[in-house]
Amino acid sequence: EAQVTQNPRYLITVTGKKLTVTCSQNMNHEYMSWYRQDPGLGLRQIYYSMNVEVTDKGDVPEGYKVSRKEKRNFPLILESPSPNQTSLYFCASTSMGGLAKNIQYFGAGTRLSVL
Amino acid sequence: GENVEQHPSTLSVQEGDSAVIKCTYSDSASNYFPWYKQELGKGPQLIIDIRSNVGEKKDQRIAVTLNKTAKHFSLHITETQPEDSAVYFCAALGGWDSNYQLIWGAGTKLIIKP
Numbered sequence: 535e536a537q538v539t540q541n542p543r544y545l546i547t548v549t550g551k552k553l554t555v556t557c558s559q560n561m562n563h564e565y566m567s568w569y570r571q572d573p574g575l576g577l578r579q580i581y582y583s584m585n586v587e588v589t590d591k592g593d594v595p596e597g598y599k600v601s602r603k604e605k606r607n608f609p610l611i612l613e614s615p616s617p618n619q620t621s622l623y624f625c626a627s628t629s630m631g632g633l634a635k636n637i638q639y640f641g642a643g644t645r646l647s648v649l
Numbered sequence: 650g651e652n653v654e655q656h657p658s659t660l661s662v663q664e665g666d667s668a669v670i671k672c673t674y675s676d677s678a679s680n681y682f683p684w685y686k687q688e689l690g691k692g693p694q695l696i697i698d699i700r701s702n703v704g705e706k707k708d709q710r711i712a713v714t715l716n717k718t719a720k721h722f723s724l725h726i727t728e729t730q731p732e733d734s735a736v737y738f739c740a741a742l743g744g745w746d747s748n749y750q751l752i753w754g755a756g757t758k759l760i761i762k763p
Contacts, residue, residue: 538692574658576738576755577693590748624692636681636742638751640692 536561540625540641547615548649555610555644557625563639565628566608567592568600570621571643577624583608584630615648622646651676651743655754663762668729670737670757673721678744682722683751684713687736696737697724726759734761 538559547553559566567582569592579592583602597619599611608627612619622645626638652675662668674682683698699706699713699722706713710729715722726733739754 574755576655577753579750582750592750626692636751637683637695637698638685638693640694642690642692 536639538625538627538639538641540623540644542644543642544645546647546649549616550614553612553615553646555612555623555625555646557608557610557641558606559608559625559627559639560606561627561629561639562605563627564605564630566602567626567628567638568598568608568610569624569626570594570619571624572621580610580623615646617648620646620648650747651679651741651752653739653741653752653754655739655757657757658755659758659760661760661762662729664729664731666729668724668726668733668759670724670739670759671721672723672739672741672754673719674741674752675720676741676744676747677717677720679741681742682713682715683740684724685738685740687738687756689735693738729759729761731761731763734759 541556564585568580569577578594580598581600583589589600622643624643625641628638655672680701685693686696687693697711697713699715710727712725737757740751743752
């Protein structure tokens, strides 16, 4: 089954404690991205990657890091989380070609609370 | 770069009636316009999309219309059912100055009243 898997689904942490949210896709997609969703603000892109070892900033990259060492994985790293990073996070992957070009497949989300 | 505005932010309709959600975009180079549905506790999922070479596309009770001259596109849901209750997002694929990224609307919470 084609899917994007995020872990953990829920996370409560404290300010300054480094954390990583993992994302994995099994569709051999070149493109992956991270979004945060906040009430009234829709989906805002944090970072994206168009292929292995190629990453770029989205609209709200401050306070986040990513890496793309393998095609299937795209972890989101918060080196020193702060309360304003409390949000719902989504990972997505997309094919860059073929009939499914531009269609984004989303994970189930990670709800993060930073105290 | 591309900017997408979506209205209304909340829409409440009686079961069986139609619902219309509208989006406008700013970049005339945009040529792909998807709609996503997000059910409670889940990630968004594509429900229908349209490319700029057509003006309308239908899939059962769902249709999308595109007016490239006016730079707006709309989602139409007919004969609404309780399972249509969700948050709907429109998006537009930006041009070079948006790094060819999908630019998202802020979302519409659709409530179907029984």
